[in-house]
Amino acid sequence: MTTGMQFSKQFDASRFPRKLNLGCGWDHRDGYLNIDLNAFHNPDLTGDVCDLAMLPSDYYFEIVAQDVLEHLPRTSTARALCEWNRLLEASGKLHLRIPSLEGLTALFAKRTTFASHRELMQCLFGTQAYTGDFHLTSFTKVLLEGYLRQTGFMLDQLTVRDEWLFEAVAHKVVNIGHDLEAAKTALLKISGEQEFLSKAYEVLLHRRPDSDGESYFARGLASQALTRAQVLHLMEASEEFQTLHGGAEETMSSSPAAAT
Numbered sequence: 001m002t003t004g005m006q007f008s009k010q011f012d013a014s015r016f017p018r019k020l021n022l023g024c025g026w027d028h029r030d031g032y033l034n035i036d037l038n039a040f041h042n043p044d045l046t047g048d049v050c051d052l053a054m055l056p057s058d059y060y061f062e063i064v065a066q067d068v069l070e071h072l073p074r075t076s077t078a079r080a081l082c083e084w085n086r087l088l089e090a091s092g093k094l095h096l097r098i099p100s101l102e103g104l105t106a107l108f109a110k111r112t113t114f115a116s117h118r119e120l121m122q123c124l125f126g127t128q129a130y131t132g133d134f135h136l137t138s139f140t141k142v143l144l145e146g147y148l149r150q151t152g153f154m155l156d157q158l159t160v161r162d163e164w165l166f167e168a169v170a171h172k173v174v175n176i177g178h179d180l181e182a183a184k185t186a187l188l189k190i191s192g193e194q195e196f197l198s199k200a201y202e203v204l205l206h207r208r209p210d211s212d213g214e215s216y217f218a219r220g221l222a223s224q225a226l227t228r229a230q231v232l233h234l235m236e237a238s239e240e241f242q243t244l245h246g247g248a249e250e251t252m253s254s255s256p257a258a259a260t
Helices: 075-088 101-110 114-125 141-150 180-188 192-203 211-222 229-239 240-254
Strands: 019-022 033-036 061-066 088-099 153-161 163-171
Touching: 061 075, 075 088, 075 141, 088 101, 088 141, 101 114, 101 229, 114 240, 141 153, 141 163, 141 211, 180 229, 192 211, 192 240, 211 229
Parallel strands: 019 033, 019 061, 061 088
Antiparallel strands: 088 163, 153 163
């Protein structure tokens, strides 16, 4: 395997696995294309995880980004996730590890010695051992799920490690900037009503159905009080849809792909 390969618009992705290990640092993984901004980590590819234009779209089936997002400016969170959405194929998996602000706050309250607080400050702000090893943001469960939904992902699993680290698994539900009308046309062609509702929630709201909403729409469809088109219209008219897709449009306007 070639190490320390520099950024190149002509990078031959076909020579490497279809799994990415972003911001790898010294954690080089077999079976992955290991990418890091710092050449001294000897990654397979040196590059900015927010702009990997040399890599193909809709190509990778897994992305691992452990201890990465907190090192980016807070305002770059959505931009990075949009780029990772571009790289993943449909239903591709995203594995994240990021600090939990809620967990750290609880630990600060629980551990009251000078030594423990000094250690926790490193967890919150990074080791700061070298340039770039600083934490510029942190996350709550609400923020993490919101950012993921806004950038075309659905959160599948969320656990807490060592009381202060979120470990999250999400999957890509839509391409950011996808043709919504085409997606709605495809939804209308789904055969079963239950599958239609589940997929409609996923495509339009980037989440699983809530029981009340799903029951309401299912009753309306069964009684023919609602058509499928009306169900989609009601979802689009919701404040949740407007907030979700309005935010996604803002992130796309500043993303690398949107600027090309």
